[in-house]
Amino acid sequence: MPVSARGWMLYGAMALLWGMPYLFIKEAVDTITPAAIVAGRTLIGAAILLPIALYRRSLWPALQKWPWVLAFGAVEMAGPFLLLGHAEQSIPSGTTGLLVATVPLFAALIAVLRGDRTALSPLRGLGLVIGFAGVIVIVSGPGLSVGTNPAALWAVVEVLLVALLYAIAPFIVATRLRDVPSLGTISLALLAIGILYLPIALLTPHEAPSARSLGALLALGVLCTAVAFVFFFALIAEVGPVRAPLFTYVNPVVAILLGVVILGEQLAGGLLAGFPLVIVGCWLAATGGRIRRPAAPAAVAD
Template sequence: MGSASAVSVRGWLLYGAMALLWGIPYLFIKEAVDSYSPPAIVAGRTLLGALVLLPLALHRRALGPALRAWPWVLAFGAIEMAGPFVLLGHAEQTLSSGLTGLLVATVPLFAALIALLRGDRGVLSRWRSVGLGIGFVGVAVIVMGPGLAVADPSRALVAIAEVLLVAVLYAIAPFIIATALKDVPSIGTITLALLMVGAVYLPIGLLTQHEVPTLRSTLSLVALGILCTAVAFLGFFALIREVGPVQAPLFTYVNPIVAILLGVVMLGEPLSAGLVLGFPLVVLGCWLAATGGRLRRRPLAADALPPV
């Protein structure tokens, strides 16, 4: 991130806001799945987010360029939103919100691997390679370590696989933004993608919703759509304008801390020994894999849009 003097007070406030806004979704998802089906959560979250962003997208005339590139916008929405949102909802029916947030934080590891497959030899530097190894060891410690509090271990392994798949999808999506959609305004891409995903999932959500939602779950769903989707994306765009696209994603290293602390304090989730031991390994590994051990890193395509 460079020296503290390089970041304005507004920049630090935006960093703090983003660390919170993209650290709390796992808490809200955990609450929402108590009475909403995962597809209903996806429909509600995306349509609420789209309704908030739509006036801004129209004001900036950003929907036209996005509509002209609609196949790629749809692909981005499927990879960044449709798949991950429903997988996270299903996984959190089994896993704690803190563990889910930490597993999603492996995105930089998969992003580095994808960059390597794309021919970016920079990911083979010594410290990046060390970071990849440390990060995946941390995941193994969490998954196979002592104290993983789940009633059904086999179901937990499936849920963990779902979350790791989410991390892979989150790592892939920014490459679409950085290549096929690089000339499309971001607010147009995000708004149209949310509308498309919401339209697809609305009938599925209605068909799979078999119980009357509780007030607590409904408030969590509203918070997901407004705070963790619409407001979070607006905050992220403001952060990029303030500190640039290279430094902006660094707040993602704080997100799992927020997710774990909120899970423990708000939901009474246990801290397993494996989670305590694996957590610092995952964060260290992700940081090394993404930065090569430097406080100021060169841009990667995966920096275009961190996960939410």
């Protein structure tokens, strides 16, 4: 079934909304600690989404499975949000966005480990090789200087760990939270992570945040968290769960362009050479080379 005009608009919105966080994180960490960014972002998102979840009666089913909701929040938010904030103190936002795009590679590896035979096709295997070769090109190419900058190397490891965590999170939802409304899961997880990180943020030594950093934090909480999840739910309802994540192939382009145009980041040779390898590798690993994957029945709770 062809994608409607509304579907294409939602695709564009998601490509922008989840391509922007790396810019805002880079701005926020200038004067705000990573822990404070996590606390602020999640609490702002929870303040916006919780009333909607209560109105739609989505919260109670999530509360009934709170241990798994907390596990999802830890894997999807608590770990990644902190790691991204720390990593972007050492590497450019565009590089971060591109490295996070390796999520399909890790998802394919997880599928193989779980015994999914379809993940072992030759083209999917080739995609894994090409994608991780792209990562090596990015890391070893000029620009990051990981050989002489241990902080940059550690930041790359942190971002790749984020990609791994993002690949794990859907498996928790699919196996343990399948019947729980997505809005309830996201709202409760945001609130729990925000409460967890608030005392850490308050006790962490920090300087007075600048207006620019505060504005970036507000944008992270409102646009890249609350609004983005609402749009994502709408996109799933419009095009289905199989085609909804396709916008992730555009996110790195947005992240790199924003980093260059707004932050003045350099387009290093390693980034330019590794970018197409990562994107092509992710596409092959995720789709097996097919333009359109066959639709599989899946229940999406909202």
